[in-house]
Amino acid sequence: MASAAAVLQSEWTKIRTVSSTTWTLISVFLATVVIGGVISAVSNSTFGDLSDVSQTTFDPTLTSFSGMVLGQLAMVVFGVLVVGSEYSSGMIRTSLAAVPRRATFLFSKIGVAGLLALVVGLITGFVAFFIGQALLGDHSTTIGEPGVLRAVIGSGLYMCLIALFSMGITVMLRSSMLSLGILMPFFFLVSNILAAVPKAKDVAHYFPDQAGQKLLQVVPDAANGGGGSYGPWGGFGIMCAWVVAALIGGYLVLRNRDA
Amino acid sequence: MIEVEGLTKRYGRKLAVDHLSFQVRPGVVTGFLGPNGAGKSTTMRMMLDLDNPTSGSVRINGQGYHDLPDPLKHIGALLEAKAMHGGRTAYNNLLCLAQSNRIPRRRVDEVLDMVGLTAVAKKKSKGFSLGMGQRLGIASALLGNPEILMFDEPVNGLDPEGIHWIRNLMKALAAEGRTIFVSSHLMSEMALTADHLIVIGQGRLLANTSMADFIHQNSRSYARLRSPQPEQLRDVLRDAGYAVTEAGGGALEIDGAETERLGELAAEHRIVLHELSAQRASLEEAFMQMTAESVEYHAHTGGEEPGGQLPPGGGWGPEQAPQQAQQPAWGQGWNQGGRDGRRDKEI
Structure with a gap:
């Protein structure tokens, strides 16, 4: 059996030697920070136009994470390409011939990519938070306020889980194109639209992204926050369950199907 | 040593x-020969544990592939050219594989040098x-310095220089005592490289024999005659008890006959001969005959022979076989008559 440490090292080399890693992760950072900053600045200048209810439930932390709507899509691309490039190039057969233990292969790859996504997600979250708060001026909050640190760390966890979920789906579908074609519209449109439709939203609140975003929310009834009857960690748990299901599904496909 | 059991x-x-x-x-x-679609690649993938067999087993040096500690140190395989990430450099593609099997980094430089890719090591693959991709694939097979090497159609798409290089490489590796298993759909290619032959058709074992035995058993010898008096010659030969076959261009062929006796016979009857030669049918023909019933994709173009799907370069007539033309070797020269001879009517 190939040693897990050796396989981890190999997967790290794989990740750092392709340019898609760099550009997807830079996109995650820029999209989240820049858009979050712009929306924070706009919110600050138009704060007076908001209704009273919106003003009292204004969530400055969540506002500074507004850019994640797009940033998470770049994270989806990262997750999909890390796995999908094995399939599109035929590299998967070379890789599995070198590491025939499929669990070792898959979880080393996912572990390395997930850890990288977590680090980038945390850096992105903290930078987006501080820049957003600086631009929110009088309406900003501080990292010391109750629940704020949890939300900022939560944004990193959320990004990591999005990447892991995308990887699991891609192992199941064994194609970058197919995975992107399903995941991108789902996270960008379907999930958000359904979450706003009266009946559908009771279901949509249990979608991975809708549930996970609860972790980024500090004010429980924030106008731009999600619904659902669970708290931040409840939402995190729901998202984790989705990720675990996707990864188990991916593992079963990889184990049982011919490469 | 690879043992395949009831796969x-x-x-x-x-x-x-x-x-x-x-x-x-x-x-x-060991040559692994079969027409397209015979199951060669599927068998090789199962040997590497990439595809799950429906039943049966493969043992690599007595162990299942799954249980090999660092498999690349035991068995190296070239399955398809370009089974590498194109966005990664040749060096890094090999480095990923080396690291996963605890092979030292300097070995990457060594194998790149062996296959002649040092100059493009830092280029994206x-x-x-196709030829460079094939060399990179061979470099990855050699990475762990394994005792067993497996090549799936290694000469496909290579130029003559590359083909020559691979042939010599395989022979040299075998001479070092390694196990070399190479698949091909070209008998002519196998005749030049393989010492032992495993032939399959539609997934079934058709032959498992040494190359020398295969040649001995399967190369038909016959005599070829041409004369300006073909009718007379034919009658004379038939009267002498020979089964005469008419080949193209007015030539006659007789299986297993000795040219001395035929020459004497023609002289006795004062028949002029323009040609009297001993011929042997090519191994390619023997291979096609063997696999005729098992060829999956027949080409149905005007009286094409079984196995007609073989691509140009199939080594079947000199006019179609550039690689043979460049490398005069056995198989050449005595198969001119064979091609037409096979579908001739008995007279």
Whole structure:
């Protein structure tokens, strides 16, 4: 059996030697920070136009994470390409011939990519938070306020889980194109639209992204926050369950199907 | 040593590999021959544990592939050219593989040098030609310095220089005592490289024999005659008890006959001969005959022979075989008559 440490090292080399890693992760950072900053600045200048209810439930932390709507899509691309490039190039057969233990292969790859996504997600979250708060001026909050640190760390966890979920789906579908074609519209449109439709939203609140975003929310009834009857960690748990299901599904496909 | 035991692969209702059992021994090049779609690649993928067999087993030096500690140190395989990430450099592609099997980094430089890719080591492999991709694949097979090497159609798409290089490489590796298992659909290619032959058709084992025995058993010898008096010659030969076959261009062919006796016979009857030569049918023909019933994709163009799907370069007539033309070798020269001779009517 190939040693897990050796396989981890190999997967790290794989990740750092392709340019898609760099550009997807830079996109995650820029999209989240820049858009979050712009929306924070706009919110600050138009704060007076908001209704009273919106003003009292204004969530400055969540506002500074507004850019994640797009940033998470770049994270989806990262997750999909890390796995999908094995399939599109035929590299998967070379890789599995070198590491025939499929669990070792898959979880080393996912572990390395997930850890990288977590680090980038945390850096992105903290930078987006501080820049957003600086631009929110009088309406900003501080990292010391109750629940704020949890939300900022939560944004990193959320990004990591999005990447892991995308990887699991891609192992199941064994194609970058197919995975992107399903995941991108789902996270960008379907999930958000359904979450706003009266009946559908009771279901949509249990979608991975809708549930996970609860972790980024500090004010429980924030106008731009999600619904659902669970708290931040409840939402995190729901998202984790989705990720675990996707990864188990991916593992079963990889184990049982011919490469 | 590779031991294949009762290996079977079924895709739905189609049996791709049907109870294959054979052994691949060290120190020789073993050719794995079969027409397109015979199940060669499927068998090789099952040997590497990439595809799950429906039943049967493969043992690599007595162990299952799954249980090899660092598999690349035991068995190296070239399955398809360009089974690498195109956005990664040749060096980094090999480095990933080396690290996963705890192979030292300097070995990457060594194998790149062995296959002649040192100059492009830092280039992304998506810009590689088919031949360079094939060399990179061979470098990855050699990475762990394994005792067993497996090549799936290694000469496909290579230029003559590359073909020559691979042939010599395989022979040299076998001479070092390694086990070399190489697949091909070209008998002519196998005749030049392999010492032992395993032939399959539609997933079934058709032959498992040494190359020398295969040649001995399967090369038909016959005499070829041409004369300006063909009718007379034919009658004379028939009266003498020979089964005469008419070949193209007014030539006659007689299986197994000795040219001395035929020459004397013609002289006795004062028949002028323009040609009297001993011929042997090519191995390619023997191979096609053997696999005729099992060829999956027949070409149905005007009286094409079985096995007609072989691509140009199939080494079947000199006019079609550039690689033979460049490398005069056995198989050449005496197969001119054979091609037409096969479908001739008995007279």
